[in-house]
Amino acid sequence: MNNKNATPLYFFLFCLLFLSCGEKKVEKETAKSEDISIYDFANEADKNKFDKLNLDETHPNLLSPQISTTDFDQIMESWTELHQEIGKYLNANDFDWQVDDHNINILHKFYFDPNGKIKSYFFRILNNEVSYSKRKEYAGLVLAFARDYQLPLNRDAQYAQCGKTRYMSN
Known part of the structure; x- marks a missing residue:
């Protein structure tokens, strides 16, 4: 795979990782209030x-x-x-x-x-x-x-x- 094709893939993976981290934060805050x-x-x-x-x-x-x-x-x-x-x-x-x-x-x-x-x-x-x-x-x-x-x-x-x-x- 050349660098030109890899850039969108890396960007997509970065966004996916960023979004999943945000979801964990929301779950943690919800759990905190449920305690x-x-x-x-x-x-x-x-x-x-x-x-x-x-x-x-x-x-x-x-x-x-x-x-x-x-x-x-x-x-x-x-x-x-x-x-x-x-x-x-x-x-x-x-x-x-x-x-x-x-x-x-x-x-x-x-x-x-x-x-x-x-x-x-x-x-x-x-x-x-x-x-x-x-x-x-x-x-x-x-x-x-x-x-x-x-x-x-x-x-x-x-x-x-x-x-x-x-x-x-x-």
């Missing part, structure tokens, strides 16, 4: 799935003073930072709870890998007037937030941070 589980306590199916996981048995709640005896202040700071960042993310995405209440109270259970990446999130919105569609939109935004967020708290094993938080309603 994070979100559960809404108000959804019975979600609650049942969550209960079967027994995450509280395998992920100690670091916000418990009995568990975090020496670094409780650092853990509280990370909890505060996490919710400030979620609040900023909700605002940046123009999220509106569409309720009359000025405060939205949420029971949160975040489950982390040892490196601080969110793996599972369980929530219960305590304001009864928050609609199903708003809970679903909130869950989607937290999922998007969790894809890129890493708590600045490393441990030797998986852990949780569980408690209540109040967000301002628009």
Whole structure:
């Protein structure tokens, strides 16, 4: 084969290789988002799935003073930072709870890998007037937030941070 005929073949092979690499990147990003589980306590199916996981048995709640005896202040700071960042993310995405209440109270259970990446999130919105569609939109935004967020708290094993938080309603 002479060089004149080989050039289109090499170009075709290069394009094929380039496209296949792009597909792998998309698959990896999809897998990354699928690794994070979100559960809404108000959804019975979600609650049942969550209960079967027994995450509280395998992920100690670091916000418990009995568990975090020496670094409780650092853990509280990370909890505060996490919710400030979620609040900023909700605002940046123009999220509106569409309720009359000025405060939205949420029971949160975040489950982390040892490196601080969110793996599972369980929530219960305590304001009864928050609609199903708003809970679903909130869950989607937290999922998007969790894809890129890493708590600045490393441990030797998986852990949780569980408690209540109040967000301002628009």
